[in-house]
Amino acid sequence: xxxxxxxxxxxxxxxxxxxxxxxRSCVGLSDLGRVQxxxxxxxxxxxxxxxxxxxxxxxxxxxxxxxxxxxxxLGHAEIVIEAGFGExxxxxxxxxxxxDEFERRFGDPDWENxxxxxxxxxxxxxxxxxxxxxxxxxGLIERHPxxxxxxxxxxxxxxxxxxxxxxxxxxxxxxxxxxxTSITEVELVKxxxxxxxxxxxxxxxxxxxxxxxxx
Numbered sequence: 154x155x156x157x158x159x160x161x162x163x164x165x166x167x168x169x170x171x172x173x174x175x176x177r178s179c180v181g182l183s184d185l186g187r188v189q190x191x192x193x194x195x196x197x198x199x200x201x202x203x204x205x206x207x208x209x210x211x212x213x214x215x216x217x218x219x220x221x222x223x224x225x226x227l228g229h230a231e232i233v234i235e236a237g238f239g240e241x242x243x244x245x246x247x248x249x250x251x252x253d254e255f256e257r258r259f260g261d262p263d264w265e266n267x268x269x270x271x272x273x274x275x276x277x278x279x280x281x282x283x284x285x286x287x288x289x290x291x292g293l294i295e296r297h298p299x300x301x302x303x304x305x306x307x308x309x310x311x312x313x314x315x316x317x318x319x320x321x322x323x324x325x326x327x328x329x330x331x332x333x334t335s336i337t338e339v340e341l342v343k344x345x346x347x348x349x350x351x352x353x354x355x356x357x358x359x360x361x362x363x364x365x366x367x368x
Contacts, residue, residue, distance in 0.1 A: 155294050155341040156350070158203060158303045159225070159311050163189040164333045165215040169365045174215075175248035175276075181214040185365045188336040189358060190222035196357040205229060206300035209293070211238040211307060221303035227303060237289025240307035244276025257328065259326060265325045283323055286313040294341060295319035311337050318347035334358065350362055 163186030165175030182190065196202055208229045210220035216239075220232045242248075247255060262272040268280040277285075293302050304310075308331040316323060318339045331337065331353055338350035 155297060155299055156301045157293065157314070157339050158205070158301065159217065159337040159339075160193070160217040160303065160305050161214070161308050161311060161333055161335055162215040163187060163222075163304060164364060167215075167331045171252045173243050173247050173250045173252065173273075174213075174240075175243040176213055176229060177245065177292045178249035179259045181218045183365050185362065186215070186333060187222065188221070188361065190219045190313050192357040192361070193334045193336075194223045197223065203303065204225065205303045206226040207233065207293075207297055208303045208305075209233045209235045209238065210305040211240070213239055213307070216253075216305045216307065223305070235292075235304075237291055237292065238304055238310050239285075240275075241279070241282045241309045242277040243273040245271070246275040247273045249274075250292070252356050265318070268323045279324060282309070283317070284315045287317055290314060290317070303365050314339060315349070316351070319349065329346060329353070332358065 163182045164182050165174055165186060166183050167178060169183045172178060188196050204232045208220065208224060208227055209214045210232045217232070217234065223230060258273060263270060264272060264279070268283065269278050272279060311331050312329060313330070315337070321327070332355040334357070335353045335355040337352045337354070340348045340350055342348050
């Protein structure tokens with residue numbers, strides 16, 4: 154049975170600066186984000202919790218940097234970069250805008266209803282994003298049948314994988330809040346049927362502040 158171990162990246166600099174952080178403006182982790190990734194690395198180094206057959210990361214610097222920090226605990230020499238696991242792309246118009254400027258110019262988009270609608274002007278629709286993530290997951294299943302694959306990715310990617318694996322609506326219905334460097338696992342029991350093993354396991358963050366801006 155193929156198992157996906159999904160790790161959300163550590164806290165990013167764009168989050169601390171309250172920017173719409175697409176692939177053009179992302180510059181990696183905050184100081185706290187690096188500590189979060191080090192905590193996960195140390196957890197996995199101390200306990201043989203994960204035996205990975207392959208390790209992947211999205212092309213965003215915050216996901217790649219998280220993976221690079223944690224990688225020594227997984228016993229792999231390299232991370233495969235897979236752009237299909239990148240976060241919902243806001244497009245060149247919105248990428249790098251402050252949250253306040255985005256709201257001033259475009260208001261509060263409707264994230265709950267039409268997945269084909271325009272949420273980021275000039276950017277990726279929710280439907281296109283979810284199709285891309287689904288294709289990336291299918292690619293892993295085809296390349297690593299029966300394997301255990303660690304993927305350093307994003308909150309939106311994890312939300313999409315859960316929606317698709319649990320066969321729920323593409324928008325609305327539920328709301329989750331995936332913590333930085335938390336672990337989520339799903340297992341393909343048989344074609345078309347997934348089992349949720351765990352969600353949002355962030356025990357290694359005990360004692361750390363919730364965010365830089367919470368200081």
